[in-house]
Amino acid sequence: MAVEWSNLGPEVLVRLDRGPRGTLATQLQEELRAAIRSGRLEPGERLPSSRAMARELSVSRGLVQSSYEQLEAEGYLLATTGSGTRVTMAAASPDQSGIAAAAAAVEIDFAPGRPDLSSFPMRDWLWACGEVSRSASARDAGYPDPRGLIQLRQVVAAYARRVRGSDTTADHIVICNGFTQGAGLTLAALVAQGVRQVAVEDPGHLDMAELVRRAGLEPIPVPVDRNGLDVDALRATEASAVIVTPAHQTPTGVVLTSRRRQALLEWAAHRQAVVIEDDYDSEFRYDKKPVGSLQGVAAGRVVSIGSVSKSLGPTLRLGWIIAPPHLAPAIAQAKYRADRGSPGLDQLVLSRLMESGRFDRHLRRMRGVYAQRRRSLMLALSAYAPAIDLTGMAAGFHAVANLPDHVNEIQLVAMAAERSVGLQGLGRYRFNGSSGPAGIVFGFGDLTVSAIDRGIARISDLLEGS
Amino acid sequence: MAVEWSNLGPEVLVRLDRGPRGTLATQLQEELRAAIRSGRLEPGERLPSSRAMARELSVSRGLVQSSYEQLEAEGYLLATTGSGTRVTMAAASPDQSGIAAAAAAVEIDFAPGRPDLSSFPMRDWLWACGEVSRSASARDAGYPDPRGLIQLRQVVAAYARRVRGSDTTADHIVICNGFTQGAGLTLAALVAQGVRQVAVEDPGHLDMAELVRRAGLEPIPVPVDRNGLDVDALRATEASAVIVTPAHQTPTGVVLTSRRRQALLEWAAHRQAVVIEDDYDSEFRYDKKPVGSLQGVAAGRVVSIGSVSKSLGPTLRLGWIIAPPHLAPAIAQAKYRADRGSPGLDQLVLSRLMESGRFDRHLRRMRGVYAQRRRSLMLALSAYAPAIDLTGMAAGFHAVANLPDHVNEIQLVAMAAERSVGLQGLGRYRFNGSSGPAGIVFGFGDLTVSAIDRGIARISDLLEGS
Numbered sequence: 001m002a003v004e005w006s007n008l009g010p011e012v013l014v015r016l017d018r019g020p021r022g023t024l025a026t027q028l029q030e031e032l033r034a035a036i037r038s039g040r041l042e043p044g045e046r047l048p049s050s051r052a053m054a055r056e057l058s059v060s061r062g063l064v065q066s067s068y069e070q071l072e073a074e075g076y077l078l079a080t081t082g083s084g085t086r087v088t089m090a091a092a093s094p095d096q097s098g099i100a101a102a103a104a105a106v107e108i109d110f111a112p113g114r115p116d117l118s119s120f121p122m123r124d125w126l127w128a129c130g131e132v133s134r135s136a137s138a139r140d141a142g143y144p145d146p147r148g149l150i151q152l153r154q155v156v157a158a159y160a161r162r163v164r165g166s167d168t169t170a171d172h173i174v175i176c177n178g179f180t181q182g183a184g185l186t187l188a189a190l191v192a193q194g195v196r197q198v199a200v201e202d203p204g205h206l207d208m209a210e211l212v213r214r215a216g217l218e219p220i221p222v223p224v225d226r227n228g229l230d231v232d233a234l235r236a237t238e239a240s241a242v243i244v245t246p247a248h249q250t251p252t253g254v255v256l257t258s259r260r261r262q263a264l265l266e267w268a269a270h271r272q273a274v275v276i277e278d279d280y281d282s283e284f285r286y287d288k289k290p291v292g293s294l295q296g297v298a299a300g301r302v303v304s305i306g307s308v309s310k311s312l313g314p315t316l317r318l319g320w321i322i323a324p325p326h327l328a329p330a331i332a333q334a335k336y337r338a339d340r341g342s343p344g345l346d347q348l349v350l351s352r353l354m355e356s357g358r359f360d361r362h363l364r365r366m367r368g369v370y371a372q373r374r375r376s377l378m379l380a381l382s383a384y385a386p387a388i389d390l391t392g393m394a395a396g397f398h399a400v401a402n403l404p405d406h407v408n409e410i411q412l413v414a415m416a417a418e419r420s421v422g423l424q425g426l427g428r429y430r431f432n433g434s435s436g437p438a439g440i441v442f443g444f445g446d447l448t449v450s451a452i453d454r455g456i457a458r459i460s461d462l463l464e465g466s
Numbered sequence: 467m468a469v470e471w472s473n474l475g476p477e478v479l480v481r482l483d484r485g486p487r488g489t490l491a492t493q494l495q496e497e498l499r500a501a502i503r504s505g506r507l508e509p510g511e512r513l514p515s516s517r518a519m520a521r522e523l524s525v526s527r528g529l530v531q532s533s534y535e536q537l538e539a540e541g542y543l544l545a546t547t548g549s550g551t552r553v554t555m556a557a558a559s560p561d562q563s564g565i566a567a568a569a570a571a572v573e574i575d576f577a578p579g580r581p582d583l584s585s586f587p588m589r590d591w592l593w594a595c596g597e598v599s600r601s602a603s604a605r606d607a608g609y610p611d612p613r614g615l616i617q618l619r620q621v622v623a624a625y626a627r628r629v630r631g632s633d634t635t636a637d638h639i640v641i642c643n644g645f646t647q648g649a650g651l652t653l654a655a656l657v658a659q660g661v662r663q664v665a666v667e668d669p670g671h672l673d674m675a676e677l678v679r680r681a682g683l684e685p686i687p688v689p690v691d692r693n694g695l696d697v698d699a700l701r702a703t704e705a706s707a708v709i710v711t712p713a714h715q716t717p718t719g720v721v722l723t724s725r726r727r728q729a730l731l732e733w734a735a736h737r738q739a740v741v742i743e744d745d746y747d748s749e750f751r752y753d754k755k756p757v758g759s760l761q762g763v764a765a766g767r768v769v770s771i772g773s774v775s776k777s778l779g780p781t782l783r784l785g786w787i788i789a790p791p792h793l794a795p796a797i798a799q800a801k802y803r804a805d806r807g808s809p810g811l812d813q814l815v816l817s818r819l820m821e822s823g824r825f826d827r828h829l830r831r832m833r834g835v836y837a838q839r840r841r842s843l844m845l846a847l848s849a850y851a852p853a854i855d856l857t858g859m860a861a862g863f864h865a866v867a868n869l870p871d872h873v874n875e876i877q878l879v880a881m882a883a884e885r886s887v888g889l890q891g892l893g894r895y896r897f898n899g900s901s902g903p904a905g906i907v908f909g910f911g912d913l914t915v916s917a918i919d920r921g922i923a924r925i926s927d928l929l930e931g932s
Binding site for chain 1: 580588595599606642643647677680782783804807808809810812
């Protein structure tokens with residue numbers, strides 16, 4: 001006998017078989033996994049309550065609960081108080097067939113976090129490859145230093161001191177494969193130091209919470225308001241580490257105020273806690289000088305993780321961890337265990353790019369490109385949807401359009417998709433689901449000026465709810 | 467009051483302070499960590515028993531035991547029944563200052579596992595970089611498919627089918643950063659499937675046992691004899707997965723016999739177990755055709771992990787996991803969580819190298835180079851130390867010199883080091899320490915014909931114990 005469930009519409013289907021196909025719990029887990037992998041259940045999507053699901057499938061609520069818990073442990077689902085259970089951001093990605101199909105239908109995609117891919121400095125990269133091929137020795141073909149090649153660590157240390165106001169040397173830097181790995185290695189080192197709970201920003205990247213959980217730690221959501229992370233709320237938790245985006249918060253785009261920065265570092269000093277700074281797009285600031293890295297102020301308490309994913313391109317998978325002296329060896333250890341070190345030739349290529357001045361030149365050029373796109377987004381919104389308030393634009397390449405009270409964020413995203421415009425609501429970044437003001441995160445890094453204009457024109461009536 | 471301990475010679479020093487410097491247990495752990503990191507305690511080195519250590523330091527044995535356990539949990543130490551507690555292979559590596567200093571003193575290093583670094587095909591690599599830079603699109607600058615780019619997965623699938631007799635398609639391949647990461651991702655996927663114990667070869671790379679433990683699993687050592695892994699002994703364990711090097715065992719160099727291969731696969735089928743095949747140097751075989759991959763015989767039960775670390779160079783940090791269909795999605799998931807995918811441009815470069823025929827040409831050339839070096843090792847041993855029996859030379863670039871009964875392996879290694887010749891004894895690959903016949907693992911991949919000859923001449927009296 002088979003029971004089918006299709007409450008989320010015909011595309012989501014759970015089929016339980018009271019026959020020889022394993023226990024009902026196993027079947028339910030398999031069906032949900034398959035639905036998530038294939039993209040039928042999308043990242044951020046909320047599942048029905050265990051009660052509703054149990055009723056639909058005519059099984060016990062305990063069976064559904066235990067299945068949800070299993071998938072949560074595996075990282076497919078994320079349960080949050082007050083907001084039910086959702087598909088994690090990462091869950092569907094490896095099997096991209098579904099995602100690619102969905103992306104094909106989106107003509108203008110305002111997804112944040114993407115730099116202008118067509119500007120990747122391919123010629124500079126090839127030039128640096130040539131330089132490396134001429135100067136490399138046999139030794140450079142061997143296993144790289146697991147901490148990263150000394151050449152690159154020195155260049156990165158100098159860059160971070162100059163551009164980000166960091167307080168570090170090559171000895172306290174570990175080269176990694178981008179932010180995700182950097183955070184994973186740092187969390188592994190913190191576990192060994194006895195840390196148990198790690199605060200994360202809410203709203204924030206739900207991937208962070210998953211990273212924390214995967215490391216065997218408990219993520220504690222702490223609210224973000226228009227001044228950045230609420231440090232009073234952080235103080236009220238038991239967390240002894242926190243992951244923050246101080247220079248340009250993901251997703252709200254707010255900059256942590258100087259008073260909050262100070263309070264955060266006082267908290268860290270007082271609690272002997274560690275601040276993990278995601279320094280992801282701080283190179284791009286428009287109105288003023290970039291906000292310096294927190295790490296520069298409290299080198300003993302801050303781990304600052306940077307990468308070239310926004311400045312050059314995510315394809316390179318290269319980043320760095322600037323660690324306090326007491327954590328650097330444990331992080332290097334974790335890197336050795338993870339993959340024995342990042343690719344050596346790539347590290348040589350990047351260090352040539354950075355020390356040759358070509359990296360800086362590229363950044364200067366890109367600041368101009370992004371400033372134009374940012375201006376285009378502001379102009380388009382003020383022309384087509386003047387009621388919309390845009391915030392979080394001081395740096396990076398995303399901002400938040402705050403929606404009028406009568407506009408439903410989830411409906412807006414769905415209706416924009418029908419017009420081939422890809423939008424992300426603030427809700428998918430909230431632990432608490434739809435509670436909190438509605439808003440749309442507009443990424444403009446990988447969209448041309450004209451695409452931005454056309455995209456906003458096409459959905460302006462939806463934004464204003466008219 | 468300070469107690470000093472220097473039982474292992476003046477270079478190892480534990481200093482406990484009955485003052486304000488934290489508990490004695492914390493101090494002991496810190497001192498041991500520091501000794502390991504700095505290289506004062508070397509990988510493979512055995513620590514005194516907890517009883518002896520406690521006596522020397524005038525502390526309780528329980529305190530020493532709990533400190534050893536803590537460092538074991540952190541991966542610095544490995545406790546094995548019957549052989550006490552040793553420093554893990556990986557432990558000292560990230561802080562390489564000590565290692566580099568030690569390496570400088572070694573003039574001729576027979577360390578196994580290193581290909582000829584001076585033969586890295588730098589010109590081919592640069593050619594492929596040029597090809598990629600001309601043909602890449604903006605999309606190639608973005609986040610790569612976490613499973614690996616489809617171009618590379620297709621090329622690798624075709625290569626593995628052709629050269630290794632594999633039975634796979636691009637859909638069941640995940641690109642990773644070399645064997646260590648590949649095994650880590652596979653073990654993470656097995657944990658989610660309920661695996662608890664993983665068998666590892668003894669003697670074998672002790673790194674494997676550490677990898678298994680780090681994944682939250684229990685490593686179970688299973689003996690290797692001259693026919694390879696003892697499958698009867700494996701059958702007697704509770705393990706539901708095993709890591710093997712069937713084509714050329716590390717460190718003994720034996721090839722798993724066809725009867726044993728069959729028995730191993732029968733065990734896997736019967737127990738619904740998974741065989742993780744480390745297919746690390748099988749491209750290089752001298753007397754006969756390479757032994758095909760186990761994966762080709764039982765694609766549903768074998769995970770085969772390959773890399774270009776031996777065929778091109780470890781610097782590239784690129785490898786592949788050929789997975790059974792039921793494991794491939796979970797491994798891809800683990801890869802996404804670890805670092806969101808391997809570098810995209812590198813994957814394009816490698817796929818160009820492989821499909822252009824330059825990779826094959828390089829392998830053909832290297833087979834000739836290694837065959838000469840292998841011959842040089844055999845000739846030197848038969849000329850200078852004719853009593854020594856050399857085994858495990860059918861493939862790869864290491865072999866084992868079996869020592870006469872009256873030669874002490876540890877003393878031999880130490881005395882060779884005094885003559886600036888680097889050797890590794892079989893003991894450092896044994897869970898059971900020095901039990902088992904004495905032998906030296908001779909790597910010849912990264913030594914010239916003349917260095918091999920001079921090295922053997924310099925230590926021949928030690929080898930024969932004369």
